[in-house]
Amino acid sequence: MGKYNDQELNGTRFSKIMKILPAGFYQRKDVLRIAKELLGKILVTNWEGIITSGRIVECEAYNGIIDKASHAAGGRRTLRNEIMYANGGFSYVYLCYGIHHLFNVVTNLQDVPHAILIRAVEPIEGIGEMLLRTGKKKPDYTLTRGPGNVSKALGIFTKHNGIFLSNDQLYIADVGKKYGKNEIIASPRIGVDYAGRDAKLPYRFYVKDSPYVSGKK
DNA sequence: GAGTAGATCCTCT
DNA sequence: GAGGATCTACTCA
Numbered sequence: 001m002g003k004y005n006d007q008e009l010n011g012t013r014f015s016k017i018m019k020i021l022p023a024g025f026y027q028r029k030d031v032l033r034i035a036k037e038l039l040g041k042i043l044v045t046n047w048e049g050i051i052t053s054g055r056i057v058e059c060e061a062y063n064g065i066i067d068k069a070s071h072a073a074g075g076r077r078t079l080r081n082e083i084m085y086a087n088g089g090f091s092y093v094y095l096c097y098g099i100h101h102l103f104n105v106v107t108n109l110q111d112v113p114h115a116i117l118i119r120a121v122e123p124i125e126g127i128g129e130m131l132l133r134t135g136k137k138k139p140d141y142t143l144t145r146g147p148g149n150v151s152k153a154l155g156i157f158t159k160h161n162g163i164f165l166s167n168d169q170l171y172i173a174d175v176g177k178k179y180g181k182n183e184i185i186a187s188p189r190i191g192v193d194y195a196g197r198d199a200k201l202p203y204r205f206y207v208k209d210s211p212y213v214s215g216k217k
Numbered sequence: 218g219a220g221t222a223g224a225t226c227c228t229c230t
Numbered sequence: 231g232a233g234g235a236t237c238t239a240c241t242c243a
Contacts, residue, residue, distance in 0.1 A: 060235070069235070080228060098225035100236050117235060148236050158227090191235055214236095 018042060018173035020166055026088030026107045031114040034107050035061040036184055036205050040177035043103075043121055045154045046169050052129050052154050054121030054144050055177070058206035058213045060189045062115045064108070067203075069195035072113035083162045084113035091170060093151070093161040100148030103156045105165065105172070119147045119190070119204070120212045121154075130154070141211040183208050190215045 021041065028034060044053040062070040071081040071094075083092045084106055092104035092115050108114040121144045123130055130136075130143055130153035144153045151157070156170075165171045186202040193199050206213040 062235075071235080076229095078229065094235090095225095095227055097234060097236050098227065102235060104235085115235095119235090142237095146236070189235070194234085 017175050018044075019175075020171045020173050023087070023089045023164075023166065026105060026165070027109055028088070029108055029112075031061045031063055031107050031116065032203065035059050035116045035203070038105070038116060038118075038172070039184060039205060039207055040175075040179050042124065042173045042175055043118060043150075043154065044125075044171055044173060045156060047155055050126065050129055050155075052126030053124045054150070054154070055124060056118055056121050056172075057210040058118075058120035058204070060117040060119060060205075061203040062104075062117065063201075063203065064112055064114050067195075067201075068198040069189060069192035069201075069203075070113070070115070072115075073195075077113075081113065084115050085111050086162075088114070089165050091156075091160055091163045091165060093156055093158050095158055096148070101151040101157050102147045103151050103154075103160075117147055118150055120145050120206070120210070120214050121150055122210065122212050123153070145212045146214040179207055 038056050038059050041056050042053050043056055065072055065075040067073060072084050080094055083090050086106055087110045088107040090106040092106050093101055096102050104115040104117045106115050123144050127139050133155055134152050136143060144150050163170050185206055185208050187204045188200050189204045
């Protein structure tokens, strides 16, 4: 049944009202609030003129050094997660399971390693290109469902780690869409069972009833 | 429909 | 040298 909303497919109309999120959006202290506010925003990639974009409908917050599920748990600082300690607004992309590229947004200020993992988007522009990248034949809900698929469809790889999200190649834009409280669900994060108690924290947020949301509802 | 194995490679210990 | 913020396909029922 996988369907996407036709009236949202008009890219030209969309790009006219897009506003790139300012650095100040990311450089705040409440990562949970930023995660919730990211729902409904548009993630855009523009690699050499090929534009693909999607509306964020699912993400997970990683709450710094006190969060055992985070790569920065306990203040861990390595070559891989160094960018998490940068100022908010940078991309953090890494390879998971040797196959999947996972796209995160760094938040908070310098030296506070907060990040938000983008887990699912609803395709808006460049769906044909997404099909090429993912090798799929039809644009059903599996196209951009789950963090691995999001990166694949939008063409995000580890080489895009450490990009500040305000250039014209990779950014997140506001189109005035906001979800109400009763449209946003909070739940435990996925695939972080190793984190003990922290695995149960309700740091995953998604839009109710979106077919693109991964995991169980 | 539910459960599980396999892919695949970089990063950290 | 182990294991991971995952996905898909395949089995079995």
